[in-house]
Structure formats: structure tokens, C-alpha cells
Amino acid sequence: MVQERPPLEEMTLRQLRKVASELGISRYSRMRKAQLLASVMEAQGISHNTPSAPPSILETQEEVEAKKFELGQENNNDYFLSSIDEDLTDLPNGYTQSRIVLMSRDPEWAYAYWDIPNGQKEELRRQGGQQLALRIYDVTDIKLSYQSPHSIQEYPCDELAREWYIPIPVSDRDYIVEIGYRCADGRWLVLASSERVHIPPVYPSDWIDDQFITVSWDEDLRGKTFMELLPASRKITFHDHPDDIYEEMYGIAEVENQRIAGSMFGSIQMVPGSGQMIEEGVSSYTMASGVGMWSSGSNISGATQTMSGVGLTASGVGQTMSGVGLTASGVGQTMSGVGLTASGVGQTMSGVGLTASGVGQTMSGVGLTASGMGMNMSGVGLTASGMGMNMSGVGLTASGMGMNMSGVGLTASGVGQTMSGVGLTASGVGQTMSGVGLAASGMGMNMSGVGLTASGVGQTMSGVGLAASGMGMNMSGVGLTASGVGQTMSGVGLTASGMGMNMSGVGLTASGVGQTMSGVGLTASGVGQTMSGVGLTASGMGMGMNMSGVGLTASGMGMNMSGVGLTASGVGQTMSSVGLTTSGMGMGMNMSGVGLTTSGMGMGMNMSGVGLTASGMGMNMSGVGLTASGMGMNMSGVGLTASGMGMGMNMSGVGLTASGVGQTMSGVGLTTSGMGMGMNMSGVGLTTSGMGMGMNMSGVGLTASGMGMNMSGVAASMPPVRPRKFWLVADAELIIYGATEPDATVTIGGRPIKLNSDGTFRFQMAFPDGLIDYPIMAVAVDGEQNRSIHMKFTRETPERRTNTKQEAVLEWVR
Structure with a gap:
């Protein structure tokens, strides 16, 4: 029995709106009840003689209903808002740009919607595209631009569809969806591709990594990162257990296995990420410098150092x-x-x-x-x-x-000094020759000039108690020739101070000149011979000082020669005595x-x-x-x-x-x-x-x-020599994964296995050398359908030179 509709005056606002919708009254949802009632009565053409409630009752009811929605201020914008979009056109059915968006609905489903222009579809169909489909890729921890995805799922879809719900094979992974055409020859023509989307995990994470930090109230936190938390799948550290590498490696795999609850692609979870940390890096080739021994323009052959004896100590030899x-x-x-x-x-x-x-x-x-x-x-x-x-x-x-x-x-030629005796002391004795145009100072003979020739020149002194002060011979002139010139002194206790012979001139020739001193207690201070000039020739000279005796003291003695073209032949000094002291x-x-x-x-x-x-x-x-x-x-x-x-x-x-x-x-x-x-x-x-x-x-x-x-300019480089313990551990594992209906029965090698709640299964086992036979069969719950796969794995290790850290021994490396 159809329920009769109440009179319009007794209808509620919702009932009046329903009637207005049937009558096609525009903007009825924005009207008040009185306005809506009047519009409905006007649309129905109801006259005033229609039975209705008394006017007084209607007016009172309208006022009561109006008071419910009045807030004390009249809203004058109702009419303006109701007409603001009157001149706007309807939204288009599509745009000229191909686009697809993937969103995560829950751990098991994702929602995709797209907008593809018909012109682009027609173009790909002309290239051989037959079936429009969606492809979803597992791109966890990889870049699809140059790496292959972990898995691909394809779902055909309708040409007129604009959205699709896609089942997710494994949760807690990153996915990308593409829409395109599949060709008869197997080609895939892409229309559009989405951004990377992470699907949340089915189960709560068991990853516990409590990190406590203290942040000051006054510290500016903008743009700062205090700590980066990485899951176990993205970091490998041997810091906590450096001596047990196996426990660390397989411990990470076990944690990941429990967390993802039988992921089909769990083997990829062990790929290390950017947070890899090793406690200490040990290089097998530690060379202080990468440059080896090299030399430029330098050849050294036969360079050796040989040391033989007892108690030898060598430090800083070079x-x-x-x-x-x-x-x-x-x-x-x-x-x-x-x-x-x-x-x-x-x-x-x-x-x-x-x-x-x-x-x-x-x-x-x-x-x-x-x-x-x-x-x-x-x-x-x-x-x-x-x-x-x-x-x-x-x-x-x-x-x-x-x-x-x-x-x-x-x-x-033949210049030298010979000293023979016992107890000889010589201090500051020497012959100094400096420059061109010879300058000399001290006891001796001073000669200055050009073309000087001296032969057999010397001074001989023999005796005891000789005192000579300020004595010398100064010669200045041109063309001087001296032959057989000399001074002989013999005695005991000779003292010579400031003695010398100064010669200055051009063309001086001296022959047989010398000084001979023989005695006891001779003291000579400031004695020297100074020669300055150009082209000096000295032949057969004693040219120095012959001293024979006991207790000789010589201070400041020497021969200074400076000039150009000097020739000295047979020059020397001979000293023979006991107790000779020479100072300065x-x-x-x-x-x-x-x-x-x-x-x-x-x-x-x-x-x-x-x-x-x-x-x-x-x-x-x-x-x-x-x-x-x-x-x-x-x-x-x-x-x-x-x-x-x-x-x-x-x-x-x-x-x-x-x-x-x-x-x-x-x-x-x-x-x-x-x-x-x-x-x-x-x-x-x-x-x-x-x-x-x-x-x-x-x-x-x-x-x-x-x-x-010390060699400079050769740039030799030598690596340090030190002992090192070196080791390496490496092996392989076999991971089998799969998924089917949760109520199906799966056997591996004839042995039934237990499936996870979502129908996935995963096994991790050792992979030694040899052949591993792995047949897998799945049977539906009704026993009428079945699927199977038979896999064989062969491993071969041609070479192995590994050892654990405990087995490592000290080895000397260069």
C-alpha cells in the first residue's frame, strides 16, 4: 500500500526539497522553507482555495522554523553565492597532456587514474599497439632509468576506463605504474608513467632504533638535520660485533625476513644503502705517495755505503x-x-x-x-x-x-805544507787568496803589480831570542827584478810581530827568495804574505815558511793571494819540530x-x-x-x-x-x-x-x-713497511620465494610448506658448490587446479683464497 504524501504545509524541509527536485526547481537547496514552499506551490499551480492550515498557524510555524536558522545577523550573500558560477562552463572530459597518477589505498591495493588524449592513443595503435594495459613495477632502491625492476605485473584495462584499482603483490615496497599498449610481437609502447609511490607495510614494523638527542630552546632548527634513521635494509655496520661477520650478515637477513613476513623479493633487502659504515678501512696497498722512484736527468750507479766493525753507530748519515x-x-x-x-x-x-x-x-x-x-x-x-x-x-x-x-x-804546482814533529799545535794557520789585484794582510810578503815573477823567494830565520816587530820589506815600482834575496835569522826566543814583505809594482821578478826559521821558543804574531796583482808567476818558491825547532808559536800566519793568471810552482811550507804551537x-x-x-x-x-x-x-x-x-x-x-x-x-x-x-x-x-x-x-x-x-x-x-x-731533485718515494692482518669472508645463499592463493597447498620436493596469511612464502638456505634440484607445486583448495615450477641451480667456485679474521696472521707488506 502506497503511503499518502502529507500536505505541503506539513512537510519538512527535506520533504519539500525532494518535491522541488521532482518539479525541477533550480537552486532549491539554497532556499529557506518558506521560499521553498512558495516555489513548490507556484510550480504546482495550487490556488488559494486549496484546503490548508489557517494563516495564523502557518505564519507562526514559519517564524518558528526561521528562528532555528537565524544567528542574529541576516546573510545577504546567499543570492550572490548561488549565482557566482552561472557563467562558468562545464569541466572538459580530458586535457591534451598524457598523465597517470598512482596512490596507495592500503597495504594491499593501489588506486590509479589517468588522462590520455585520443590522438596519442591513435598514434600508438598505428605503431602496432593492440591491448591497452597497466604495468606496475617494483622499483625499491633502484632507478628504473638504467636498472631493471624487481618485478613486473600487467593488468589489461578497458579503452574507455579512466581509473583502476591495482592489487599490490608485496607491501612495504616502492612502485611505479605505466599505461600503454602491448603489441603482438611483444613490444611495449608507453603512453604515460607515474611517480614513485611507497606502499605501507601490512604488519607493524619491529625495527627499534631509539636515539636520544638534546636540542636547546634557543637553537634555530630551520634547515638542520640532527640524525638520520635508516632501516636495517639500508645500512650494514660491523661496529658492534667486528669479530663475528657471519652473525651480522645473517642477523640482518633474519630481521628483514620477519619484518616483511615472507616477501617475494626479500633477497633485495640485503642490498646495502648509502649508510654503509665500516669501523676501519684497511687497504692492501698503503703507499705514502702514489709516485714511485723517478729521476730527471740524474744517473747514479754504484753508490753504496759499506760499514764493517764492532760497536758501529750511524745516525743521520747522508x-x-x-x-x-x-x-x-x-x-x-x-x-x-x-x-x-x-x-x-x-x-x-x-x-x-x-x-x-x-x-x-x-x-x-x-x-x-x-x-x-x-x-x-x-x-x-x-x-x-x-x-x-x-x-x-x-x-x-x-x-x-x-x-x-x-x-x-x-x-x-807542487804547493804544500809539511809538518813533522811531536806536540805540534797549529791554530788559525792558512794562506788566503782573494780576488783580482791581490790584497793581503798578516805576516808574510805583500806583492802588488803586473807581471811579477818570483823564483826561490823566502825568508829563513834561525836562532834564539830573536825579537822582530813591524819588520818587512815594501817594494813598489815597475820592472823590478830580485834574485837570491832573502833574510836569514837564527837564534833562540824569536818573537815576530807584524812582520811581512809588501811588494807593489809592475814586472817584478823574484828568484830564490825565502824565509827559514830554526830555533827554540819562536813566537810569530800577525805574520803573513799578501800578494796582489795580475800575471804573477812564482817558480820554485819556498813561498811560505820553513820552521824547525822546539816551542814554536805562530799566530795569524798565512798567505793571501788574489789576482789573475797567478802561477805557483814548488811552493810549500815545511815545519819540523817538537812542541810547535800555531794559533789563528x-x-x-x-x-x-x-x-x-x-x-x-x-x-x-x-x-x-x-x-x-x-x-x-x-x-x-x-x-x-x-x-x-x-x-x-x-x-x-x-x-x-x-x-x-x-x-x-x-x-x-x-x-x-x-x-x-x-x-x-x-x-x-x-x-x-x-x-x-x-x-x-x-x-x-x-x-x-x-x-x-x-x-x-x-x-x-x-x-x-x-x-x-739527502737527495733533492730525485723525488724518490718509498711505501712504509709494516705488518698487517688481512682477511676476506665471502659466500653465497639461495633464496626461494613465491605466492599463490592463501588456501592453496604448496609442496617443495614433496614436502608441504606453510604459507603466510597473504599466500606468500620465502626460504633462505646455504648454496654450496654442486647441483640443487628444487621442484615446487601448488594445488587449489578444491584439488582441481594446480601449478608447478621445477628449478635447478648449479654453483662452481673456481678459486678460493679466503680466511676469517680469527685466522688472519701478521704479514709484512711493502
Whole structure:
């Protein structure tokens, strides 16, 4: 029975709206009840004589109904809002841009909607597209632009459809959906692709990683990240259990297996992410520098150091070489003996085109102490042959001795100083030659001029008690010739202060000039010979000082020669006595100039006796074209002490040639302190051939401190040598996963397995070498349908060289 409709006046607002909808009254939802009642009555054409309620009752009811919706203020915008969209057109059915959007509805379903223009569909259909379909890709932790997805699911859809609900195979994964056409030949033509969407997990996460931080109230938090929390699938750390790598690896896999509850693609969960942290990285090749041993223009062959003896200590021993094109052949240092102490020993050579042949230092003796000894040579084209210093005796003391020569074109032949005796003390003795136009100071002979020729010149003094003050001979003029000139003094107690011979002029010739001193108690202070000029020729000169006696004291003695083209032949100083004391002597040879030639020179100091002490002795040569032959220092005896000696060879210049240069010392108990004894070479085009070039020492108890070899410009690099424990653990596992209807029965190898609630299953097992047979069958609940797969896996390990950290042993690596 149909229920009768009540009169319009008794209808509620909802009933009136339903009637207005049937009558097609526009905007009825925005009308009040009185307005709606009037519109309905007008549409139905009801006259006023229709039975209705009394007017008073209707008016009262309308007022009551109106009061329910009045808030105290009349809304005048009702009419404006109802007509605001009257002029707007309807929304289009589609746009000209292809687009698809994927949204997650729940862990098991996703919602996709799309808008594809018909023109684009027609174009792909002309290219062979047949079936419109949706493809959903699992893109967890990968980029689809250059990597393959973990899985692909395809769902055909209708051409007129604009939306679709897609079942999700596994939750807690990232997915992308594409819409396109599948061709008959298997091609896939893409219409549109969505953004990456993460589907939430089915079960709550069991990942617990409590991190507590303290943030200040006043700290600005904008744009700051205090901590980044990563799930176990995106980080691998061995920090907590560094000794049990297996437990860490398989512990992560087990946690992931429980969390995703049998994911089909759980094996991918073990892929490490960007948060990988290892406690300590150990490289198998730890080299301090990636550059190996290299050299530019430098060839070193036969360089060795041989040390043989008892109680040998070597610290900081070295040879410093800096330059381009250095060639060294047969260079080495041989030390054999007892009680030898060497500190700061070296030889410094700086220049271009240096050639040294047969250079070496040999020390043999007992109780020798050498400090600050060396020979410094600086110049261009220097040639030195047979240079050295021979010292033989006991108890010799020499301090500050040397010979300094500076000039151009100097030739010296057979020059030397020989000292033989007991208890000799020499301090500051030397011969100094500096520059062009020779300037000299001290006791001796001062010569200044051009074309001077001196032959056999010397001064001989023999006697006791001689006192000489301010004595000398000054010669100035042109063309002076002196033959057989000399001064002879013989006596006891000779004192010489400020003595010398000064000669200045042009063309001076001196022959047979010399000074001989023989006696006891001779004291000489400020004595020297100074020669300055151009083209000086000296032949057969005693040119120095011959002293024989007891108790000789010489202070400030030397020979200073400076000039161009000086030739000295047979020049030397011979001292033979007991108890000789020499103080303040330069006693060495410093040469600076161009074109100096020295041939057959003792050019140094020959000392023979007991108790020799030598301090500050050396030979400094600076110039161009110097040639020195037969120079050296030989020391043989017992109790030799050398302090503050330059006793080495420092050479700086271009074109230096040194042949047969060296120092020879033989004995026991040698002590060498602060010596330049080595060889420092800096320059271009240095050639060293057949040199002992170092220090040959024979004795017992050698101690070497501060010695070393420093090479600059060779850029050698050597990896550190240290022990290391190295190890590697690696193996493989087999993961089987799948899914079917939750109520189906699944067997693996005939054994039924338990499915998860969503019908998925997953197994992880060891994968050893050999063949693994894996048949899987699924049967529907009614037993009428079944599906199966039969898989075979074969593994082979051609090589294995692994060990655990516990099995690692210390290995020395380079």
C-alpha cells in the first residue's frame, strides 16, 4: 500500500526539497522553507482555495522554523553565492597532456587514474599497439632509468576506463605504474608513467632504533638535520660485533625476513644503502705517495755505503745532491775500525759541469779528533787532481788552518805544507787568496803589480831570542827584478810581530827568495804574505815558511793571494819540530776565481809527529777554470786531534774537474766531530767518475753521528713497511620465494610448506658448490587446479683464497 504524501504545509524541509527536485526547481537547496514552499506551490499551480492550515498557524510555524536558522545577523550573500558560477562552463572530459597518477589505498591495493588524449592513443595503435594495459613495477632502491625492476605485473584495462584499482603483490615496497599498449610481437609502447609511490607495510614494523638527542630552546632548527634513521635494509655496520661477520650478515637477513613476513623479493633487502659504515678501512696497498722512484736527468750507479766493525753507530748519515744532469759512478763510503766518532761530516759541491775522479777520504790512526773539517771550492771550470792533506804524527793540534785562493787563471804546482814533529799545535794557520789585484794582510810578503815573477823567494830565520816587530820589506815600482834575496835569522826566543814583505809594482821578478826559521821558543804574531796583482808567476818558491825547532808559536800566519793568471810552482811550507804551537792560522786553501790550475800540489798540510791537533782546517776554492793536481791531506800517527776543521771539499762553480782528491787517515781511536766530511753537490751537468767520494776509515769502535744522504731533485718515494692482518669472508645463499592463493597447498620436493596469511612464502638456505634440484607445486583448495615450477641451480667456485679474521696472521707488506 502506497503511503499518502502529507500536505505541503506539513512537510519538512527535506520533504519539500525532494518535491522541488521532482518539479525541477533550480537552486532549491539554497532556499529557506518558506521560499521553498512558495516555489513548490507556484510550480504546482495550487490556488488559494486549496484546503490548508489557517494563516495564523502557518505564519507562526514559519517564524518558528526561521528562528532555528537565524544567528542574529541576516546573510545577504546567499543570492550572490548561488549565482557566482552561472557563467562558468562545464569541466572538459580530458586535457591534451598524457598523465597517470598512482596512490596507495592500503597495504594491499593501489588506486590509479589517468588522462590520455585520443590522438596519442591513435598514434600508438598505428605503431602496432593492440591491448591497452597497466604495468606496475617494483622499483625499491633502484632507478628504473638504467636498472631493471624487481618485478613486473600487467593488468589489461578497458579503452574507455579512466581509473583502476591495482592489487599490490608485496607491501612495504616502492612502485611505479605505466599505461600503454602491448603489441603482438611483444613490444611495449608507453603512453604515460607515474611517480614513485611507497606502499605501507601490512604488519607493524619491529625495527627499534631509539636515539636520544638534546636540542636547546634557543637553537634555530630551520634547515638542520640532527640524525638520520635508516632501516636495517639500508645500512650494514660491523661496529658492534667486528669479530663475528657471519652473525651480522645473517642477523640482518633474519630481521628483514620477519619484518616483511615472507616477501617475494626479500633477497633485495640485503642490498646495502648509502649508510654503509665500516669501523676501519684497511687497504692492501698503503703507499705514502702514489709516485714511485723517478729521476730527471740524474744517473747514479754504484753508490753504496759499506760499514764493517764492532760497536758501529750511524745516525743521520747522508749525502746531499741537488741539480740537473748529475752523473755519479762508483761513489761510496766505507768505514771499518774501532772507536771512530764522526759528526756532521760532508762535502759540498755546487756548480755546473763538475768532474771528479778518484776522490776519497781515508783516515788511519789512533785517537784522531776532527771537527769542522772540509774543503770548499766554488767556481767554474775547476780541475783538481791528486789533492789532499797528509798528516803523520802524534799529538798535533791545528786550529783555524786553511788556504783561501780567489782569482782567475791561477796555476799552482807542487804547493804544500809539511809538518813533522811531536806536540805540534797549529791554530788559525792558512794562506788566503782573494780576488783580482791581490790584497793581503798578516805576516808574510805583500806583492802588488803586473807581471811579477818570483823564483826561490823566502825568508829563513834561525836562532834564539830573536825579537822582530813591524819588520818587512815594501817594494813598489815597475820592472823590478830580485834574485837570491832573502833574510836569514837564527837564534833562540824569536818573537815576530807584524812582520811581512809588501811588494807593489809592475814586472817584478823574484828568484830564490825565502824565509827559514830554526830555533827554540819562536813566537810569530800577525805574520803573513799578501800578494796582489795580475800575471804573477812564482817558480820554485819556498813561498811560505820553513820552521824547525822546539816551542814554536805562530799566530795569524798565512798567505793571501788574489789576482789573475797567478802561477805557483814548488811552493810549500815545511815545519819540523817538537812542541810547535800555531794559533789563528788559515792553514788550508780557499780558492775563488776563474781558470785556476793547480798541478802536483801537496796543497794542504803534511804533518808527521805525535799529539797533532788540527782545528778549522780546510781548503776553500771558488772560481772558474781551477785545475788542481796532487792535492790532499794524509794523516798518519797516534793521538791526532782535529777540532773545527773544514776538512772536506765544498765546490761551487761550473766545469770543475777534480782528480785524485782525498784525505787519508789510518789509525785507531779516531774521533771526528762537526766535520763537513761528505759531499754536497748542487749544480747542472756534474760528472763524478771513479770517486771514493766519501770517507774510508779503518779502525775499531767507529761511531758516526749526524751522517746521512739527502737527495733533492730525485723525488724518490718509498711505501712504509709494516705488518698487517688481512682477511676476506665471502659466500653465497639461495633464496626461494613465491605466492599463490592463501588456501592453496604448496609442496617443495614433496614436502608441504606453510604459507603466510597473504599466500606468500620465502626460504633462505646455504648454496654450496654442486647441483640443487628444487621442484615446487601448488594445488587449489578444491584439488582441481594446480601449478608447478621445477628449478635447478648449479654453483662452481673456481678459486678460493679466503680466511676469517680469527685466522688472519701478521704479514709484512711493502
